[in-house]
């Protein structure tokens with residue numbers, strides 16, 4: 001009994017410690033994530049104010065596209081019917097990918113890419129690659145476009161063996177993956193590209209990081225282009241929209257915080 005209790009006492013912390021060491025085995029990786037942690041939990045905390053929205057102010061993703069692009073709903077349904085089965089939530093075999101986008105965000109990015117036929121899309125936050133896949137699939141069908149995605153170095157865990165590991169090989173010819181914090185990569189990438197059609201934020205959802213990404217990408221988004229953001233969990237998106245005289249549209253999804261979209 002005593003031996004068993006001691007075993008449990010020692011075993012749990014050792015197991016946890018090994019897990020943490022394994023997670024941070026790569027110094028470059030550890031450095032990036034510690035900087036992110038400090039920025040998110042220490043520096044940003046005092047700015048954090050949560051949006052007070054209720055479900056009535058949120059709309060469905062197809063309605064949002066209808067409002068923002070004036071495309072009728074039957075055409076949107078038609079485009080949606082080509083959404084890859086594998087990515088759909090109706091796919092009962094879909095494993096539970098950690099950090100993956102919801103079905104609503106994947107469908108929204110697919111439909112918008114099909115409609116707008118963008119030349120250049122930039123996204124931050126790839127994770128397993130749901131949104132990257134849906135955008136690249138739409139670009140392949142459009143026979144046009146290039147997606148640039150930014151993410152931190154991979155944690156190489158069982159759940160995240162590689163950044164964008166879901167994306168099928170044949171879609172990667174239109175894809176550029178850049179590894180590093182968005183604060184470092186985004187400004188250089190945008191100055192190289194000069195104009196982009198769509199920017200999508202799905203990296204770290206802290207007030208300072210979100211505001212930084214919106215403000216940095218906005219000047220590069222072409223007129224009538226789009227800024228899309230996952231997880232409107234703080235005031236950054238609302239504040240940014242107000243500062244730029246735009247009316248934000250908030251979209252409900254199958255998780256606590258909505259998706260935001262504005263047109264330039």
Ligand SMILES: C[S@@+](CC[C@H](N)C(=O)[O-])C[C@H]1O[C@@H](n2cnc3c(N)ncnc32)[C@H](O)[C@@H]1O
Pocket residue numbers: 036099100101124125126127128129130131132150151152180181182183202203204209
């Ligand atoms: C929610 S996941 C992205 C999900 C993805 N859009 C999808 O559809 O599957 C968030 C990702 O943001 C990345 N991330 C966090 N902070 C970042 C930063 N400062 N710069 C770039 N990527 C970051 C994480 O490594 C993680 O892979």
